[in-house]
Amino acid sequence: MSKSAKWLTxxxxxxxxxxxxxxxxxxxxxxEDLTAHGxxxxxxxxxxxxxxxxxxxxxxxxxxxxxxxxxxxxxxRIKYMEGKGWVERQKCASDKRGTWAVMTTKxxxxxxxxxxxxxxxxxxxxxxxxxxxxQANIAAxxxxxxxxxxxxxxx
Amino acid sequence: MSKSAKWLTxxxxxxxxxxxxxxxxxxxxxxEDLTAHGxxxxxxxxxxxxxxxxxxxxxxxxxxxxxxxxxxxxxxRIKYMEGKGWVERQKCASDKRGTWAVMTTKxxxxxxxxxxxxxxxxxxxxxxxxxxxxQANIAAxxxxxxxxxxxxxxx
DNA sequence: TGGCAATAGTTGAATATTCAACAATTGGCT
DNA sequence: AGCCAATTGTTGAATATTCAACTATTGCCA
Numbered sequence: 001m002s003k004s005a006k007w008l009t010x011x012x013x014x015x016x017x018x019x020x021x022x023x024x025x026x027x028x029x030x031x032e033d034l035t036a037h038g039x040x041x042x043x044x045x046x047x048x049x050x051x052x053x054x055x056x057x058x059x060x061x062x063x064x065x066x067x068x069x070x071x072x073x074x075x076x077r078i079k080y081m082e083g084k085g086w087v088e089r090q091k092c093a094s095d096k097r098g099t100w101a102v103m104t105t106k107x108x109x110x111x112x113x114x115x116x117x118x119x120x121x122x123x124x125x126x127x128x129x130x131x132x133x134x135q136a137n138i139a140a141x142x143x144x145x146x147x148x149x150x151x152x153x154x155x
Numbered sequence: 156m157s158k159s160a161k162w163l164t165x166x167x168x169x170x171x172x173x174x175x176x177x178x179x180x181x182x183x184x185x186x187e188d189l190t191a192h193g194x195x196x197x198x199x200x201x202x203x204x205x206x207x208x209x210x211x212x213x214x215x216x217x218x219x220x221x222x223x224x225x226x227x228x229x230x231x232r233i234k235y236m237e238g239k240g241w242v243e244r245q246k247c248a249s250d251k252r253g254t255w256a257v258m259t260t261k262x263x264x265x266x267x268x269x270x271x272x273x274x275x276x277x278x279x280x281x282x283x284x285x286x287x288x289x290q291a292n293i294a295a296x297x298x299x300x301x302x303x304x305x306x307x308x309x310x
Numbered sequence: 311t312g313g314c315a316a317t318a319g320t321t322g323a324a325t326a327t328t329c330a331a332c333a334a335t336t337g338g339c340t
Numbered sequence: 341a342g343c344c345a346a347t348t349g350t351t352g353a354a355t356a357t358t359c360a361a362c363t364a365t366t367g368c369c370a
Contacts, residue, residue, distance in 0.1 A: 076321090099320090230350055250347095252347070
């Protein structure tokens, strides 16, 4: 399995552990903050991507890609969200296999209400803790990490 | 909800999105890499903490804290891992409410076999993508984020 | 055209995780 | 001592997610 050494150095280990632990706890905190609006973090993401999209609509598969949620999971989740009245499904005319997920007014109102708190929550837990320079660093580092994952995936 | 602005600036948004997306994908990749050893990432973490502990044993509650897993979830998971023969439970003598989770030889062998691949996987997906300076940055940044979360939790 | 591999999406069953309630202590306080 | 709130850990039911199979197309190409 590659040329690499068996263990991480203390500096590597420290970076890794701190990143992992903080990330887990931050996720919990953000999710917790959202429950006041009756939303989970992933439902929030689904709504955000829909609200950004043209006609507030996306094909199921596009939505799945953008949110990094499996198709099956998304199907189940959208069923739930339909029940909540946040989303509707529409048959796709041009591709009869397809389905559009369409955000309703109710869904829009929900996200509009939740967004300011969620943004405040991201600031408080993350953005406000790091300097401007760190911001740029983080962006560059994780961009690199992600593009490497993507490349690796294609191999 | 705090003094903060309603939206993230483009630079903030970029840092946040890139961090989130890369983290999600990296988690998937690491978990995927571990399946070859029949382990999930969280089962791996449980075993690691046990293997580091004195007598390879930890109280359920300590183990839950270290792994950031809820007690209930840990209970269920340990039941599964007992079935696999990786762990045993022992009554705690000094505190009759307590339970020790004790790693078995089989559990030890499992983790010893998986560890080098997992470490290689962390290197490939993360450590090797970032510079030494970045390592130190990441450690400092997420240390700060986490201590802020901790403080916040206590309030 | 016809055939067939690839794609879109859903479904139900299998697993995993959360949630709320619970029993059994322990620890502190009067 | 005796009471009671807090801690430890488990449990079963409710939810959520994954997994594998499936239908219905579409796109390609011989």
